[in-house]
Amino acid sequence: MDPQTLTELLDVTVLDRLDRIEDLPADELARSAALRKESYSAEVTAALLTQARLRKDAETKLGPFAAEMLFTRDGLAQATRLPVAAHHARRLLGEGGDGSAAMTIADLGCGIGADAFAFAGMGAEVTAVDADEVTAAIASYNLRHLSNARVEHARAEDIDVSGFDALWFDPARRQIGRGTKQGSTARITDPEEFSPALSWVIDQALAAKAAGVKLGPALDHGLVPDEAEAQWVSHGGEVVEVCLYFGAARQRPGRSALIMGERTLLVHEDNLPDEDEPGIGELGEYLLEPDGAIVRAGLVTALCPPLQARRVHPKIAYLTTDVAPTGPAAAGVTTYQISEVLPAKIPSLRKELVARGIGSVVIKKRGADIVPDQVRRQLKLPKGEQATLVFTRVGERHVVLLTQPVDSANEETNP
Ligand SMILES: C[S@@+](CC[C@H](N)C(=O)[O-])C[C@H]1O[C@@H](n2cnc3c(N)ncnc32)[C@H](O)[C@@H]1O
Known part of the structure; x- marks a missing residue:
């Protein structure tokens, strides 16, 4: 606009x-x-x-x-979901933060103001800054009912941040007009091309009393400073971010994964077992697909002890178990009951599926060199029942697992 x-x-x-x-x-x-x-x-x-x-x-x-x-279309695409923004606010204001101490927070690249909305809504004195004139004006409009929030049209790099109790950064990681369609955006992969640049952001965060930095979940683990806590977050089944917390906002050093939405779970690096789980590569009755935040955080094996599970292959992020997942850790996986192991070659696979009356397949894959849409087209199944096919490796074998998703809500009530 x-x-x-x-x-x-x-x-x-x-x-x-x-x-x-x-x-x-x-x-x-x-x-x-x-x-x-x-x-x-x-x-x-x-x-x-x-x-x-x-x-x-x-x-x-x-x-x-x-x-x-x-x-703006771009501002909405980059805006934090409100429940996740509220989580950022709790982290920056402190768990018991009711805003009574009126912490001051600078939101340095506030976009249309979703994070600033949560900070101010929870009582902080917010200075929200955006380098784009229209975006800053829109943030100002969106924060109009919150007298403890003010917006400046400025570059983050030009703000004196020394007096704030906490700093919040959500650097722009998309380049407008770089995508394939007109007006679409393309993701920037070089962290020095983020705006502001990641090295500048990290320097400010390290010097702050408390700071949070929201980044894309594909962040290279090597870019996480030793001083930070890195938390990968999924919301409603979608991995939405990794957030680095510094100073007073850091609760536990290391990596963690937070699952938010209908089901919640926090998995931390400290939960990783000291040794490999027994039976890696021995297929059980269930296949477990860990939540994307747990996978991105590199914490899949932390689920093995509580779910009595093992990996299907040392390098593949699927687990398998003989017992239906129950308890809090069940929130960390989507469960599939394995009915059979089928041949991977398309003509034989098709024959087996048709013989079982299966006409529509959801295809999942990890560690298999296939393109799901292509396989679906090649299978050309007649109308029939739905099933989930999982192309993966079990130990050294390439396999296709015929599965049905297990409704975890039912599992909880029918242990
Ligand atoms: C990812 S968006 C922020 C989204 C925001 N956290 C929200 O939830 O709505 C990043 C914003 O940073 C702004 N920006 C980019 N470079 C900046 C800079 N150097 N200083 C201040 N703002 C900047 C962009 O205009 C964009 O609106």
Whole structure:
């Protein structure tokens, strides 16, 4: 969005029209015609339609607050989900943080303000900064009800951060217009091309009383400073970030994985067993797929003792066990009951699936050199039951496991 469109959008009557846009027909063409009839310019009409769409899209990340916020497409894509932002706030403010001590936090690259919203909502005095003029203005709008939050249009590197109790960084890791589609974004892989650059961010974080740095979950473990706690987070089954915590915000040095959503679990490096589990490569009754945050954190084997499980192969992140997972650690895996081991060659595999009345397959793979969509096309199955096929290695063998997902909720109630 350009600054001129934003200025027009911020007009009280236009904002009021945006808040009442659901009164108009849902069909975009009809909606657009109705707005034009009400004398809105083509530009303002387009901006209203875009904001209405973005507010809907934002509901999954920001819940009911989305209906009162403004966005850019890029700002929404990069915004932290609100429950995860609340977790960041708890870490920076301290577990018991109710904000009564009014900690001061600088959010240095605040985007549309999702993290700042959580910090201020939990009582901190927030200075939110963004280098992009339109994004900073939008953050200002989104934080308007929080008198303890203020927004500056500035570069993080130009801010004197020495007086703050805590610093928060969520460097931009996408380059607008670098993707394949027009206006799409491409991920930046070189941490020195993040904005601000990762080395600058880490220097500030190391010098701060407390700091948090949100990064992409694919972060090379070698880039995690010894002084930091690195926590990989998944929310609703999706790995969303790794966050580095420094100073007072660091609870336990080392790596951890936090699973958030309907099921919750915290797995820490300290939970890793001292020795390899017995029976690696011996297939059991169940296949366990560890949550992506646990895999990214390199903590898969921490699940072996509590789930009485073993790896299918020393280098593959699938576990196998003879007992259906129960207890807290069950939240760390998706469970599949293994019915059979099938041949990996497509013609024989197809024959076996057809003989069992299977017509639709979900394909999973680890340690197997296949392209799931290609395999599905090659199988050309007639209509039939659904099953999950897992292409992997068990010990030295390449195998295809015919499985059915186990509803973990049922498992919990029927031990
Ligand atoms: C990943 S987004 C932040 C998202 C935010 N945490 C949220 O939850 O909404 C990064 C933001 O940093 C801003 N930015 C990039 N370089 C910056 C710099 N040098 N100083 C300040 N802001 C910067 C970008 O404009 C972008 O809005």
